[in-house]
Amino acid sequence: NAGVTQTPKFQVLKTGQSMTLQCAQDMNHNSMYWYRQDPGMGLRLIYYSASEGTTDKGEVPNGYNVSRLNKREFSLRLESAAPSQTSVYFCASSEPGMNTEAFFGQGTRLTVV
Amino acid sequence: GNSVTQMEGPVTLSEEAFLTINCTYTATGYPSLFWYVQYPGEGLQLLLKATKADDKGSNKGFEATYRKETTSFHLEKGSVQVSDSAVYFCALRRRDNKFYFGSGTKLNVKP
Secondary structure, three states, rough: OOEEEEEEEEEEOOOOOOOEEEEEOOOOOOEEEEEEEOOEEEEEEEEEEOOOOOOOOOOOOOOOOEEEEOOOOOEEEEEOHHHHHEEEEEEEOOOOOOOOOOEEOOOOEEEOO | OEEEEEEOEEEEEEOOEEEEEOOEEEOOOOOOEEEEEEEEOOOOEEEEEEOOOOEEEEEEEEEEOEOOOOOOOEEEEHHHHHHHOOOEEEEEEEEOOOEEEEEOEEEEEOO
């Protein structure tokens, strides 16, 4: 039972480099999310996708782009990485509806030097 | 706006002590409320949830009651174990399906 799978698990980038964080879920969920986790700040929503082909900004979208390629996959792209983007990134998925929880991946630890 | 406020950690307790982690929220409408737990190096796992006022969520000895009048969802456990050491997050889900999280509370349980 894979659930939500994120790749890579760890990444070091130089300032100005670009990269894409991958996320896939096998639970047939419509909603998918990208969060970043920073010490003392909890999880902050970067982008949200309600369904294939739709995306919506969250609390901290600047410096990021997303693609909802199909129902399973939701990628997060950093076009020009900055040290302020050093963080742990989590992808999550959920069914619509107030009663359902979000399921999380294992996270990607990104360091920008 | 929507926000979740948790008590600052870390919280350090001896095994078998009583645990309370406070959580209050601000939200328009009636959100659903959740507690998640994160073990080192892992993602967040659902611990319990409550979807309407006065609901009590419970799991693995943990409990929390959705209190609309005080906009609170405090986490409690009667007797903690060393294995409960982790970071605990309070969260709410709005009607637009977005989740908002508190800053997390680290719990250390000593044998």
